[in-house]
Amino acid sequence: MTSKQEFIEKLRNSSLRPTKQRINICEVLFNRDKTFHFTINDLFNLIKDKTGEKVSLATVYNTVHAFHRKGYLKEIPINSNQTYFDTNVxxxxxxxxxxxxxxxxxxxxxxxxxxxxxxxxxxxxxxxxxxxxxxx
Amino acid sequence: MTSKQEFIEKLRNSSLRPTKQRINICEVLFNRDKTFHFTINDLFNLIKDKTGEKVSLATVYNTVHAFHRKGYLKEIPINSNQTYFDTNVxxxxxxxxxxxxxxxxxxxxxxxxxxxxxxxxxxxxxxxxxxxxxxx
DNA sequence: TCGTTGTTTATAATTATTCTAAAGAAGATT
DNA sequence: AATCTTCTTTAGAATAATTATAAACAACGA
Known part of the structure; x- marks a missing residue:
């Protein structure tokens, strides 16, 4: 169980402002035991379900790409219509x-x-x- | 150098009618020494260049998928905006x-x-x- | 040659992703 | 706390690859 405070620090350390949306996305992505494989769409839907708050699709894209650039997510090479990401980097x-x-x-x-x-x-x-x- | 006649037989044996378009696509894909990596768009442009005849984009998609189903082409798993295929199966x-x-x-x-x-x-x-x- | 069935084609539809520009929020400065 | 700057979010538009549609056409068998 990672605390919200830790996510805020992690974001700050990465020069990403700790916004409500990003923290919610962190909760969904990183607050788990096992590694997590997902598509943007999976994540988009999970955020609503898990946090009760809606984050716009554009923000989900932005954030996933930011996290990917920072090395917090890994892109998995598969041929699929959607791109898969992995929290296990x-x-x-x-x-x-x-x-x-x-x-x-x-x-x-x-x-x-x-x-x-x-x-x-x-x-x-x-x-x-x-x-x-x-x-x- | 594979002859047109061989492509016609190959197509017939696969229960694909040997149309002008499919034969042209065969020429571009399989009439080469080395293995060939391509996207649908690469192929679409090459057909015009190499055979002088235009094949519609839809037909290129149809044919590549048909060849893929028949096992004459292999899809390569990369994350890219376009799908890559390989003549080396x-x-x-x-x-x-x-x-x-x-x-x-x-x-x-x-x-x-x-x-x-x-x-x-x-x-x-x-x-x-x-x-x-x-x-x- | 004729009828059937498979194929091609232009075009429309779909879908994932990216772009845009305006409104909003975070952080720094006073 | 008020203000300013910069970053972020957002809805919606734009883009690009791919798939679907349905009418014209071509291959095949009788």
Missing amino acids: TDHHHFFDVKEEKLIDLKNEDVGPIEIQKSIPGKKIKSVEVLVKLED | TDHHHFFDVKEEKLIDLKNEDVGPIEIQKSIPGKKIKSVEVLVKLED
């Missing part, structure tokens, strides 16, 4: 249940180390992500 | 040059075998794909 991989359109975390040890044996001159590796698609 | 992985928005094939031996140590009851693994993002 550590290096890790995913199952994607194609039918249910649901993401499941894979621990690094579930996949094992991945060594990329090829390099492209002038470029360096930014991330290595494994996506395991699941079917019935 | 074997299991393999990708570099994605974030700045240039360009995909580069990785051979399986460039990555090594990936063993997934976790399973989800009732689900089986459909595909395992590695995306390596590159930066400067």
